[in-house]
Amino acid sequence: MSLDLTIAITTYNGEKRLPQVLEKLKNQIDTKNIKWEVLIVDNNSTDNTAKIIREYQVNWLKNVPLRYCFESQQGVQFARKKAISEAKGDLIGFIDDDNLPYSNWVKAACEFAKKNPKAGAFSSRIHGLFETEPSEELKKIIFYLAIVDRGVEPMLYEPRQKGLPPGAGLVVRREVWEKYVPSRLLLVSRSGNSIMAGGEDAEVLLHIYRAGWEIWYNPTMEIDHLIPSWRLEKTYLTQLMRSIGxxxxxxxxxxxxxxxxxxxxxxxxxxxxxxxxxxxxxxxxxxxxxxxxxxxxxxxxxxxxxxxxxxxxxxxxxxxxxxxxxxxxxxxxxxxx
Known part of the structure; x- marks a missing residue:
């Protein structure tokens, strides 16, 4: 049976982060007329991720399946490819294990898809929730950490002018991904050797864009992105920027x-x-x-x-x-x- 939406959470050793995300999803509002599910893709975790999911499944929402699957091949796009193959929703919303969706996120995603049938993918308004507040100077490049705030009005992305959104909080139409995104992408991590990890989300979206589908920014879908202190350190930032380049x-x-x-x-x-x-x-x-x-x-x-x-x-x-x-x-x- 086809559903309206699958929330796909890809995670690696997320036992400490997943509970916060699942609680946010458990408390979504105005979803009575929406058929949706939550799918956890365990990307080769070595911690108690599977155990955490089993515990949540016991007292989960009655009308919203909480499913678990395992992907042994390391890498975000391998995990997302697994999500695409396992998902039952016409729409797939990618939520990372450090993303906290607002209470109306599911409703906002489904409503936007109905109002914009030409949208092959659309992204969230993402706020940074910092463990350590960044300096004013660092805020100049903070958007590279998947933080997106382009205001309160929807915006159509034009890759040549306005770039593309990150994969966190992104919703795609499953049929569009299956038809136009190659099964083998270039910008992914393979066998522990990342070629250019910073562009894997953009590569997916460019294939969708080239096929004639629109890519949107939807500010009614809001997310808090948890940013630990180490992501503001020089070593991490320089490696990230080199990878993006x-x-x-x-x-x-x-x-x-x-x-x-x-x-x-x-x-x-x-x-x-x-x-x-x-x-x-x-x-x-x-x-x-x-x-x-x-x-x-x-x-x-x-x-x-x-x-x-x-x-x-x-x-x-x-x-x-x-x-x-x-x-x-x-x-x-x-x-x-």
Whole structure:
């Protein structure tokens, strides 16, 4: 039997985070006329995730199934692919195990889908719930942590101008995903070796966009995103920004026709190099002056932001070469299998 909506929660070692999410879903309002379910995709957890779900199933909502499945292959997109195959809903809402949906989230998702039949995917308004409040300077790049607030009005995404939303709090039509999203994506983690983990959600959405479906921002679907302190540390942020950059070339090419790509490759290469040089002169060079200690003490957080931006620019410049290297290794691997 087909349902209106499947809430798919992909999790890895989420025994401490899942209870908060499940409590939020258990207390959804105005869902009497909505047929929906909650599907937990355990992405190879080694903790008590399965036990937590079994305990919740005992006293769960009568008319809302709470189902559990296991995906042994590590990686967000492998877990989401499992969710797509197991889901019974016409719509699939992806909620991460650190996302706390507001009480009307299920209702808002179903209503938006009915009012916008051309929407192949639509995203939530995501607020950051920080363990440690970020500085004003860090807030300049905080949207990279899947925090999205584009106001109170719905907005149609145009990838070339306004980018794309993150996968957290995203709702997709199951038939659209099954028909247009390839079973094998490029920007995913494989065998513990991530090629460009920062672009896997965007890759899915670009395939949907290229098929002629609309992608929307729906502010009536609101979520609190729990951000632990370690995600504000320099090491994590720089790795994240480099990863986002490394996936950029593949995403750019998905927006182009095959005959446009050679010219675009040259243009992007020159343009990206110029951006690196300009950013270096404007933001990095001042540290080379004799008053370096004064500069660092006054602009410490700003330096982190500048370093993160430089990591993203460098990753973007090297992304076509990184992609070529990855494809070559994969070709050799497949020949040897």
């Amino acid at each position: 490394l996936g950029r070339f593949h995403l750019r090419m998905l927006l182009l026709q095959w005959w446009e790509r050679p010219i675009a490759f040259v243009f992007y290469l020159i343009n990206d190099l110029c951006k690196i040089i300009i950013h270096f002169i404007a933001n990095i060079c001042p540290r080379l002056f004799p008053n370096i200690q004064d500069f660092i003490s006054i602009n410490c957080e700003n330096n982190i932001v500048n370093i993160c931006e430089m990591e993203r620019l460098i990753g973007t410049f090297f992304s076509p070469f990184h992609l070529a290297k990855f494809k070559f290794k994969e070709l050799i691997f497949n020949k040897n299998v």
